[in-house]
Amino acid sequence: MPRDEPARGGFQRRLLLIFGMQLVAVVVACLMGYYNVAPAAAVLLLIVIVSALTWLATERAWRQVSTLAQWVGNWKEGQPDLDAIQPERLRQTDSDIATLARGFHTFASRIAGYNERERNFTRDASHELRSPLTVIKMSTDMLSDEAGLSDFGKRSVQRIRRATREMEALVEALLILAREADNGQGEQDFVVNDILRDELANAREMLHGHPIELQLEEPASFALHGSPRVFAVLCWQLIRHASQYTGQGIVQVTVTPGMVSVSAIAGSEQEHPPAPGQRGFEYAIAQRISERFAWPLSLHVQGGNRYVAEIRFPKPLPVSA
CATH class of the missing domain: 3.30.565.10 (Histidine kinase-like ATPase, C-terminal domain)
Incomplete structure (x- = not known):
């Protein structure tokens, strides 16, 4: 473990310390009021002050969790810029929250890489697969117009044409399934x-x-x-x-x-x-x-x-x- 990294579980220990000190302070204040060491108004004021300090200390400890939750809430799947969710932006936090931040950043990086590969694949596949099919269709259309084409040749041209259309339908289906982020498809x-x-x-x-x-x-x-x-x-x-x-x-x-x-x-x-x-x-x-x-x-x-x-x-x- 790096020397500057807090021990795992530090967040939980800080909360335990905060509420433990609050419990001790409330017990002491109650005992002071019970033995008439301090008036009841002073005891109530002391309890209010202790509760307020406890809330402020808890809010400060929870601030890093709120920041991490805000990252997750604002993150969009197609967001290419991941600088806003760098774990290094969390300062003076314990290793539990730092581990969550690193895990979320790694997950977001993988999703961004997957989306980029998906876009590249669908763009390249759409062009590289459809272009040859278009050439085959045009060639079969021109070949079917040739004079003196034998019956066997005509049947062969028809088979090529049907196979090309089936291939077009298959390519279209596979591209539809490959476009994970685009369900619209011209709705x-x-x-x-x-x-x-x-x-x-x-x-x-x-x-x-x-x-x-x-x-x-x-x-x-x-x-x-x-x-x-x-x-x-x-x-x-x-x-x-x-x-x-x-x-x-x-x-x-x-x-x-x-x-x-x-x-x-x-x-x-x-x-x-x-x-x-x-x-x-x-x-x-x-x-x-x-x-x-x-x-x-x-x-x-x-x-x-x-x-x-x-x-x-x-x-x-x-x-x-």
Whole structure:
């Protein structure tokens, strides 16, 4: 232990000394009044003075704790400047408070470093991953317009195009999850039914060639305040997961008041349909997005082969005219 560092537990000992001296002074004053050594008014005045001195001494000892509490209260997670919470700014304090100050400064430094790495990663990943995908999309569009392209070449171009769109959706989902400090994602009011229609049109194109039919049932309609892109990515992950579950057949998306469900029936050729616990990568991404944005997600299997995923929205909005 450094020579100038107070012994651990000094704060507690100072409080014990202060209140111990107060107790002794009050007892002495009471005895003086009991044996008529001093008048009652003087005894009361002495007790008041002792109590006031005790409060002042306690307030001075507690001042460092109040300073530390003010640091914690004023600290913001994204605050890059940590000079204001340097432990050295606490003068003449005991090692207990100094340990708390150093621990808080270390924690804040780690959070600041994490936020910086997060910003760098999302910025670099957004550029370095999206740019090649854009080049691939443009190349496939130009290649599909080539005259004399064989049927095999056309099918290959379509597969590349679908794989590129799936990769775009995956990159978008991962970037959404990576942005820990940015839950806004361009929040606005949007109609759930409109987003689902567009998403199912894109999903049909990406699932082209697979024996899967996508259906949208709309017995209700409602709106949400949030990011339509996040909602679309969440629904696509569930549609993709349901498509992999069923293998072939119908994947149905149903809109009910305050809830969207994705259901499918495992194909008859699957002797052993996936169990509910085998949720896969797509469902894991969907579940993390639902947790991030407080949209509860549940998955269960009915009748042994009917897959049902339900997303509930605690604060649905009416569809405006």
